[in-house]
Amino acid sequence: MGRWSISAATRPILVVLVVLLAGCGGPPLYKGKPASYWREALKGTDAELRREAITAMGALQVHDAVPGLIAALSDKDAKVRAKAAESLWSLGGADTPEAIPALIPLLKDKNANVRLSTAGALGQIGPAAKAAIPALQASLKDNDVYTRAQAATSLGQIGQDADTVVPALIGALKDPGKEVRIAAAYALGEFGSDARSAILALKSMGNEKDGDIKTAAAFSIRAMEQGK
Numbered sequence: 001m002g003r004w005s006i007s008a009a010t011r012p013i014l015v016v017l018v019v020l021l022a023g024c025g026g027p028p029l030y031k032g033k034p035a036s037y038w039r040e041a042l043k044g045t046d047a048e049l050r051r052e053a054i055t056a057m058g059a060l061q062v063h064d065a066v067p068g069l070i071a072a073l074s075d076k077d078a079k080v081r082a083k084a085a086e087s088l089w090s091l092g093g094a095d096t097p098e099a100i101p102a103l104i105p106l107l108k109d110k111n112a113n114v115r116l117s118t119a120g121a122l123g124q125i126g127p128a129a130k131a132a133i134p135a136l137q138a139s140l141k142d143n144d145v146y147t148r149a150q151a152a153t154s155l156g157q158i159g160q161d162a163d164t165v166v167p168a169l170i171g172a173l174k175d176p177g178k179e180v181r182i183a184a185a186y187a188l189g190e191f192g193s194d195a196r197s198a199i200l201a202l203k204s205m206g207n208e209k210d211g212d213i214k215t216a217a218a219f220s221i222r223a224m225e226q227g228k
Contacts, residue, residue, distance in 0.1 A: 030056035035065065042068045047077040054080065058087035066096050073102045078111040085117035089124055096121070097128045107135045107151075112144040119147055123154025130160045137168045140184075145177035152180060156187025162194040170198045173205060181205065182216045189220030193227040 027034045031052075038060070041053035054072060057065040069091075072084035085106060088096050099121065106118040119139055122132045136158075139151035152172050155165050172184035185202060188195045198220070205217040 028060050030059050035060050035062045038062075039065060039068060042072060047075075047080060050075065050077070050080050051083050054083040054087050058083075058090040061091065063091060066091070066099065070099050070102050073099070073106060078109070078114060081106065081109065082111060082113040082117055085114060085121050089117055089121040092124055097125055100125060100129055100131060104132050104135050107132075107139050112142075112147060115139065115142060115144065115147045116150055119150040119154050123150070123157040126157055127160055129154075129158050133158060133161050133165060137165065140168055140172050140175075140180075145175075145179055148172070148175060148177060149179040149183040152183035152187045156183075156190035159190050162191050166191055166195045166197060169195075170201050173198070173201050178210065178213065182212055185213070185216035185220050189223035192223050195220070196224050199224055 030038065033056075035057070038053040038056040039062075041049050042057070042065070044050060044053075050072065054069065056062075057069060066088070069084045069087055072080055075081050075084065085103065088099050088103070103118050103122055106114055107122075109115050109118070119136060122129045122136065125132075133155065136151045136155050140148055140155075142148045142151065152169060155169060166188065169184045169188050173181055173188075175181050175184065185205060188198045188202065202217040202221050206214050206221070208214060
C-alpha cells in the first residue's frame with residue numbers, strides 16, 4: 001500500500017480548465033485568458049478576481065508567477081491567502097523555497113484553510129524548509145484536525161532534526177484525531193532507523209482494530225527495522 005497522504009484527502013482540488021489554442025500552438029489558457037492576464041489580475045483591487053487569478057496560476061502551472069503568489073500570502077482577504085498557499089503547494093514546493101519566510105507566519109493565521117495549505121506547501125518544499133520545523137511542531141497542537149495531520153505529514157517530508165521531531169510525532173500518535181495518528185505514524189517512517197524510539201508506540205497502535213491505523217503502524221515499523 002502506498003504512503004497515506006492527508007493532502008490527498010483534504011486539500012481543495014484546483015479546477016483545471018486549460019485549453020490549448022486550436023491548431024496554432026499558442027499558450028495554454030484558463031477560462032479563455034493567458035497567464036499574462038491573470039498575473040495582472042492578481043494585482044487588482046477585486047478580491048474575487050484575485051482569488052480566481054491564483055486558481056488560474058495553479059491550473060496553468062505558471063512557475064514564474066511565484067513572486068506574485070508570495071505577495072498574495074499577505075493579502076487582507078483570507079480566501080486569497082489560502083488560495084495563494086494552496087497554489088504554491090500545487091506548484092511543487094521544491095521549486096519555491098523563496099516562499100518559506102512568507103509561509104511560516106501563516107501557520108498561525110486565524111483561518112484554518114490558510115494554515116492547512118501553508119503546512120502542505122512547506123512540506124512540499126522538503127528538506128530546504130528546515131527553518132519551518134519549530135512552527136510545524138507547534139501546529140501539531142492546532143485546533144484544526146486536518147492542519148495537525150498535515151503538519152505531521154510535512155514534518156516527515158522535511159525529514160530533518162530527528163532529535164526533536166521524532167518525540168513530537170510520537171506524542172501525536174496519541175492525538176484524538178485518527179487522521180493525525182495515521183499521518184504521524186507515516187511521518188515517523190520517513191525517519192527510518194532514526195525513529196526507532198517510536199517502535200513501541202507504533203506496535204501498540206498496531207493492536208488497534210482500525211485497518212488504516214494498523215497499516216500505517218506496520219509501514220513505519222518496517223521502514224525503521226530496515227534502516228530506511
